[in-house]
Every structure is written in C-alpha cells, then in structure tokens.
Amino acid sequence: MSQSKQLHLNLNFLNAGTFASAWRWPTSQATDYADVQYYVRVAQLAEKGTFDSVFLADFPALSDRPEYRPFQSLEPTITLATIAAATRHIGLIATASSTYNEPYNIARRFASLDHASGGRAGLNIVTTADKQAGRNFGIAQPPAHHVRYERAAEFADVVKALWDSWEDDALVGDKEAARFIDTRKVHPIRHQGTHFSVEGALNVPRPPQGRPIVVQAGGSEDGMDFAARHADAVFSVAHSLPDALDYARDLRGRLVAQGRSPHDILIFPGLVTVIGSTEEEARRREEQLWELVPIEYGLQRLAGILQVDPKSLKLDEPLPDNLKLPADGMQTFFKGALTLAERGRLTVRQLIRAQGGGTGHRIIVGTPEQIAADIEEWFRSGAVAGFNVMPDVISSGLEAFVDHVVPLLRQRGIFRQDYSGTTLRDHFNLARPARLAAPPASIVPKLRSAAGA
C-alpha cells in the first residue's frame, strides 16, 4: 500500500551538491554557490524532471568550514523569488529560523513568495541549534532544546494565524463605491503568548495556497511533536526501510493524538544518489568523490554532530564508548550516526563514509534501474511519500537523475508524466485549508482570538 497514489520528489539543493567534494567535480564551478543564475538553471532542470519542489536549507551564520566547501549563502527567499520568475510549476521551499526571526516578518515574506509564485511556497521551520548563529543575534548561548521548540510551536501558531487573518474575499475593489478592502473581513489576531505578542492583521492578502506548505525536519521528540501539530511534510533521516517504517508509525501516531488523520503528512527521507550507467561506474564515481573529500573535513563534521573534540576520534578505531545524546544539538544526526556505527561495527573512517559523504543521510550507489527499484520498494512499503533527493554533485548528478531515473519511475507508474496542478499543494495532493476563524483553544491555548475586529 502506498501512502499516496503518486511518488513525490523534492530536490534538496545544497549548493554544489551533497558531497563535500561536489564543488571540485569537473562539471562544477566554484562561483556557483553565490550565483543566482546557477540556482535558476538547476531549478529549471528539476522542473523538467517534474519534481514537486526544490528546497533550500539555510543557516543564518557563516559555516565554520568555508575553507573546505561551499555553503548556503544567498538569503533563500531572494533566490526562490528569482527561481519563481523563471519557472512555472515547481514548488519553492526554504528554511527559516524560528529562533532568529519575528513571526510577522516570516509570515509576510512567505505569503509574499506564495503570491509572487502563484502558490508554490513552502516554509521549513527550524530552531537553529548552533551557537554561531546565536552570536549574530546577540545571543551567546542559544535557548535549550525544549525552549527552542516551545518558541517554534508558538511561532508556527502565529504565522498560521497571520496567513488566516484575511478572509479570501476581503478585497472588494469597488471603484464606484470607493470601497477597496472590506475591513470586516480582515482580522487582527491579537496574539499574547509566552514568546510573542502580535496584534496583526497581516498586510498581505490570504496566500493563493491559503497557507504555504509547512515543513519540519528533525527527529527529536520535540521535533516530531511539532511536526504532528504543524507540518504538511517532514524531511526525515532513515538509513533502512525498517527504520523508515518505525518512524512513520511513530509520527502518524502523534498526528492521531493531535486529532489529525495519520496520512495528513508527507514523509521525505533524505536520499543521497550516486548514479552510474553500470554499478561499477557508480562505485568508481563514489570512490572518486570520496577521494576528493578532505578527511579532516569529514572528521570535523562528525565531531560536530557527536559534540566531541575531533581529537577524541581515531580514524581507524570504533567510536568512543561514552557518547551522550546532546541535549541541545542536532539529535537526529547524532542518533543516525550511532545506529550506523553500531550496526556495522564501523571505524570512524568507515562511519564518515557510510554517512553519505558526511551528510548524515542514506546513500545509494548504483544504476538508474537499481535506484528506481529501491525508490519503488520504499514507496510501496507505505513508509514514505517520496524522497528528499540529494544528488552527489548537482551539476551532473541531478541531470542523471532527471534523464535516467525519472523515466523509469514513470514507466513503473509511480511518478507523474507531467504536472496536473499549479500549486505546491496541488503537487502534494493536499487540499487548500479552510481559514480558521478562531483556532481551537485546545490547540492554541494562548491565542486569544483570531476573529476580533
């Protein structure tokens, strides 16, 4: 049984590609990472492959390893607005931090992107664990994990209420009667909460999608509860199909506990793809990409995930025994790394590699046929709506996916031949939500009223 009739594919567009060495590949240009025209060309290629969406991860600070590789640089909604002008169908998802933004600004920016793109915007809300980001916003020590998630939940409440603050027919536009907006149909949200106090209403009409798609990424308890309450889609981590099935069961249970249907959410595990016309060619490509990753980079990144001193990790020995789940770090990647290491009895060097070039996501190396078969197996298991596709190298790996994997998925009858709708909600097969005049008190206890004058 499949979660929905058609597979869904999102491009996780990490500058030059997922491998830290992607920028060193012959087809890549070092300048691409800050060149908006590069992002436009890649999004057009993904649209040619009828992907549901492109996703730009984000982080409001300079990566701490810019000497080794490109990083997310341009502010992603600027990039997505530029892509919107040069594409017609593909969805446009960006990360924004609930810790380092005000909800009014983010609600407005994504509502505007939704209008500018004709209903193709998605907002991935993250809580931004990293200390570096805090120091750009006057915060020496980021709030604790549960406080960040408490703020994120209230942030999402406020953002959604602002998107709902206009009735769909509030614009009258009657030139004769000199009536522009019917202000009885525009409602201040009058939110008074723990983290925010927001009067409203938004100064942007209700978005074409009603609400832009809300995405969550992160497998902590708090993160999954947030997803169950707020998300239309999740970007997850799963290194095996049993793990993916467990995750789906867990997440869907939480949806039911929130009064939602268990299938009201699309699950997209990350999938790093290394494609060759033969399996041997694919393996050779992986080998070459791997040789181009400075081992110090992989070591530093793993140490960052585990929150240990890089010196405590010996490349050709197993992980140290005494690792503790960090209270305030990226818990998903921590758990994923530990599971991989224990299952395979891996050395640090093997673990860095098994993590998909340091990405923390599952890596698949093979022919288009092998990859299409794997995708179909996972899809038909019901564990996933599709994949967050992470090409090894964007400049050649996405082309291989679009030209050789996508046709096979279509032949197998699980992926669209063409877009059947125009909005991201259409692609995700999610209905346009009705406006909540007053969010139920049980769900939003601190939202006094969204139905005031």
Place this chain on the structure above:
Amino acid sequence: MSQSKQLHLNLNFLNAGTFASAWRWPTSQATDYADVQYYVRVAQLAEKGTFDSVFLADFPALSDRPEYRPFQSLEPTITLATIAAATRHIGLIATASSTYNEPYNIARRFASLDHASGGRAGLNIVTTADKQAGRNFGIAQPPAHHVRYERAAEFADVVKALWDSWEDDALVGDKEAARFIDTRKVHPIRHQGTHFSVEGALNVPRPPQGRPIVVQAGGSEDGMDFAARHADAVFSVAHSLPDALDYARDLRGRLVAQGRSPHDILIFPGLVTVIGSTEEEARRREEQLWELVPIEYGLQRLAGILQVDPKSLKLDEPLPDNLKLPADGMQTFFKGALTLAERGRLTVRQLIRAQGGGTGHRIIVGTPEQIAADIEEWFRSGAVAGFNVMPDVISSGLEAFVDHVVPLLRQRGIFRQDYSGTTLRDHFNLARPARLAAPPASIVPKLRSAAGA
C-alpha cells in the same frame, strides 16, 4: 551649477499611484497592489525611461485605512528580486525598518539582492514611528525618536561592517588544492554595542557594489545627522526651491562635519506629477483625481501627520493654533504641512489638497514642457540630484512621464539617452567603496574591530 552632470530619477512606486484615488482611475486594476507581475511591468516601463531606480516604500503592518485605498503589501525584497529577473539595468531600492529587524538578516537580504541583480540593490533605512508596527513585534510603545535613531545609526554601522566582512578576493576556488574560501580574508566583525551584539562574518560574499546604496528619508535633526553619516542618497520633502536650497546647504554642512565631501550625497525631493497635453487637460485630470479621493481619507491622513483628533480639524477653517511638533512622529511631514498652511493661509480642505492628494510632497500639474522646465530649473540650482518621481496614477501617469517628459529632459541635455553602466552605483555616479578593514574609532566607537580573525 548642477550637483552632478546628469539628472537622476527614481520612481517612488506607491502601488496604484500617489493619489489616494489612483486605484479608481479607469486604467487601474484593484488587484494590482498584490500582483507581482504588475510591479514587473511598471519597473520595465521605468527602465524604458532610463530611470536610475525604482523604490518600494514599506511598513511592517497593515495600513489603518485599507478601506479607502491600496497600500504597500508584498514584502518588497521579494518583489524586487522578481523585478531583477525581468530587467537589466534599473536600480532596486526598498525600505527596511531598523527598529523591527535584526541587522544580520537585513545585511544578508540586501547583499543577496545585490548579488541576484548584478549590483542594483539599495536599502532605505527607516526607524518606523508608527505604533501599529510595534504591536506586531511585541512592542506596545515604540522607542522614543532619538532612541530609534540611535539604534538606526548602530544598525547601519553593523550592516555596513557585515557587507565589508569579506575581502573581495576571499573566494579561492582552487579545486586542485581543495581550498574553497581563504578564511584569512573573511573577518568576524565582533560588534558589541548598545543595541546589538553581532559576531559575524556575513555568510554572503562582498556585494557587487561593495555595499548596496544606503538611502535615508526624513528631515528631523536626527534623520539628517543619520543621512550625513550613512546615506548615499536622501528622499527629501521640498515644497519650494528656496526650501530645497536650504535643505541642501544644511545637509551638506553636516556631511562636512562628518568628514565627507559635501557632494557625496544625492538629494531626491518627492515630486508628484499630474501631466496633460495642455495645462487645461492636466488641471482637469487633477480635478477628477481629487474628486475621487474620499475627503474623510484626506482628513484622517492629515490628522495622523499632525497627531491630532480628526474631529479637531474643520474642513473650511485654518489649522488650529496650538499644534506641537510631535516628539515621536513623522516630523518631516508635520513641518511640511505647517509651512504650506502658513504660507498660503490655507483652510484644512485646501491644505489636504495642496499636499498633493495627501502625500505631503510637492505637486506639479502641467504639460510635459512645463514639468521638464521645472525639473531643469531645480536641477541647475544645485539643490537636487534629481527627483523622487511620484506619478499621480502609475498606470497612465508613468507612461506619460516616460513618453513625454523624459524625451524633453534628454533634449535639454540633462538626462541620459541610455544607461552607461550596469550597477545602481554606476547610475548614481558613485564609486564602489573600498572595504573598511577597521572603521575609524571616531565614527564607530563601539565597533571593536572588523579586522579580527
């Protein structure tokens, strides 16, 4: 003597147009205010007229009179990114509030827009006096005028230091040597100030313009000091040429006091244009536009500027005597209204009208010849670099300006036949600024160092 060899023109793009009745004009569409394609078409028309730039004013709250007229709705950098993709030369200026944003986010967004547009971005920093905005950001009572400007000055210090945080050649991009960024050329700013603490560096390379153009608007003492220290251009208010000359003398004196050349700033007074093929036709057009403005709207707007109860204003009587300059309001428009009223001994009704349909800016009504002659006179006086052109109705008034006034300005030899450069700095004839490794302590006392590791 002219301030510079060529006149400069900026389009002050207020949705349907400057007149509150612009949206009711036969050529206007009510839905345009939130339709990004409308903004694209208008910017393309301004580019056809070789305008230096388009400017989107902004305000992070819903206008309090949406029943009467359109307002600035879509987040302006989303709109400008969309325009950038559909134009090649025209500069792209937007307002951002220093009171309701973090400098890291704004520095990044405008640096990204500068990259996306090939060096055409401009940032108009405003302090946002209005109470409504504060209530969307948890602030019941906005900070006092001088505190807002103190924060704005520090905000501009931080934003500029972040734009300067990368040396121009920090990208190495050496695939062979596996060196991406030379991190010795990327410098945390380590700012510790009164309002902000920002570690840096920015995660965006130095913008194509070095720094996007910084604009200031507002004629208070604090505002002019801010402009003298930080601005490349000002959007000013001048109802007469002597006023404009006084303002220019005052502002240039402040530049000298800051150690800048008196001509290092471009002055753009607002100019509301009502164009007819004969003077009579122009007057009739003004009459018709005026008849379409609900008088309650004009009265409420004037009362807002004067910070009095609308009921205290009698339409056919002069202004009350006891008006006091608001400590925390929009001082420029207050002073402008009072000067106009006193000079012309105007009734409230006449004042609303003399203010240019409620805009507070000078209004000129006439033929293309009359308008071109007026523009040339002001330009040759040396008081102004050009004008912040405010068409009465965008949908027909801008076309008239581009088709009929611009050719006359070219014939008079004061306006470009075509763009000679590609960046907004090129159009403004301003050099790309050298990066300040460490801002002088006298100018930025609280910026510890921009040259750290």
